[in-house]
Amino acid sequence: MADTDPVIEIRDLHKAYGALEVIKGVDIVARRGDVVSLIGSSGSGKSTILRCANLLEDSQQGDILFKGEPVKWRGTGHGRHPADPAQVLRIRTNLSMVFQQFNLWAHMTILQNVMEAPVTVLGRPRAEVEKAARAYLDKVGIADKADAFPAQLSGGQQQRAAIARALAMEPEALLFDEPTSALDPELEQEVVKVIKALAEEGRTMLVVTHDMRMAADISNHVVFLHEGRIEEQGPPDSIFGSPQTERLKGFLSATLHE
Ligand SMILES: Nc1ncnc2c1ncn2[C@@H]1O[C@H](COP(=O)(O)OP(=O)(O)OP(=O)(O)O)[C@@H](O)[C@H]1O
Numbered sequence: 001m002a003d004t005d006p007v008i009e010i011r012d013l014h015k016a017y018g019a020l021e022v023i024k025g026v027d028i029v030a031r032r033g034d035v036v037s038l039i040g041s042s043g044s045g046k047s048t049i050l051r052c053a054n055l056l057e058d059s060q061q062g063d064i065l066f067k068g069e070p071v072k073w074r075g076t077g078h079g080r081h082p083a084d085p086a087q088v089l090r091i092r093t094n095l096s097m098v099f100q101q102f103n104l105w106a107h108m109t110i111l112q113n114v115m116e117a118p119v120t121v122l123g124r125p126r127a128e129v130e131k132a133a134r135a136y137l138d139k140v141g142i143a144d145k146a147d148a149f150p151a152q153l154s155g156g157q158q159q160r161a162a163i164a165r166a167l168a169m170e171p172e173a174l175l176f177d178e179p180t181s182a183l184d185p186e187l188e189q190e191v192v193k194v195i196k197a198l199a200e201e202g203r204t205m206l207v208v209t210h211d212m213r214m215a216a217d218i219s220n221h222v223v224f225l226h227e228g229r230i231e232e233q234g235p236p237d238s239i240f241g242s243p244q245t246e247r248l249k250g251f252l253s254a255t256l257h258e
Helices: 044-052 084-095 111-122 126-139 153-169 185-200 212-218 236-241 246-256
Strands: 007-017 018-033 035-040 059-066 095-098 175-177 204-206 221-226 231-232
Touching: 007 111, 007 204, 018 035, 018 044, 018 221, 018 231, 035 044, 035 059, 035 212, 044 204, 059 246, 084 095, 095 153, 095 231, 111 126, 111 153, 111 221, 126 153, 126 212, 153 175, 153 185, 175 221, 185 212, 212 236, 212 246, 221 236, 221 246, 231 236
Parallel strands: 035 204, 035 221, 095 175, 175 204
Antiparallel strands: 007 018, 007 059, 221 231
């Protein structure tokens, strides 16, 4: 695959919850190595776009393509669902998600958390998965926590474990849904550091965040959403350095003064 080939393409996406239209025709492309951040006010639709991209949520209109392969749908409108379970599994396992609330399994050790999906979903050999899992825990700086349970870790360590778990799927791209929002400021930085290192490695990522500094640091493209539409987008220098629309200017000054 050439460097510029798209990993994720979202084309004219529309999504409604009942009568409430929350995504109103959004196009986003993440090519290999792109870090695309989604910013915008609460309720603008950022998380919904991520969940539609990896098919955790249905959408009513528009296309979603993974490495050029369009999602196959059956039905239309609110009756539209992915048609091919094997394709859904392929896309979900290749677009690994990291959630705001970590979502680790409380009854499993950190190592078991990281190993679970590669063994049970992908059917990879346990010994091989364990070796890789320990390497990912080392990469995120918590190799010494392998045998601990989630409740014994700080929020920042739990989120780093969740990142190791996402990496263990060896996905084509990582999707981050407000990965630092649940953390105290001092723990936030340790997670930002890990995400930044992943960006520098050239990983493809879609990142929903309220952290404008992180978005400016890690992204090569920033999308500003307002009420389910893209209001402005561009490289971080332009978005943060010379915003064009009044809405983005207002959003940035409100965020800076929070
Ligand atoms: N399961 C749901 N049922 C009904 N409405 C929903 C559901 N999930 C989200 N919404 C609505 O969809 C809109 C977009 O929500 P979304 O969570 O995508 O926004 P967001 O930009 O990620 O916000 P935040 O920054 O607060 O997480 C909001 O109006 C929200 O209330």
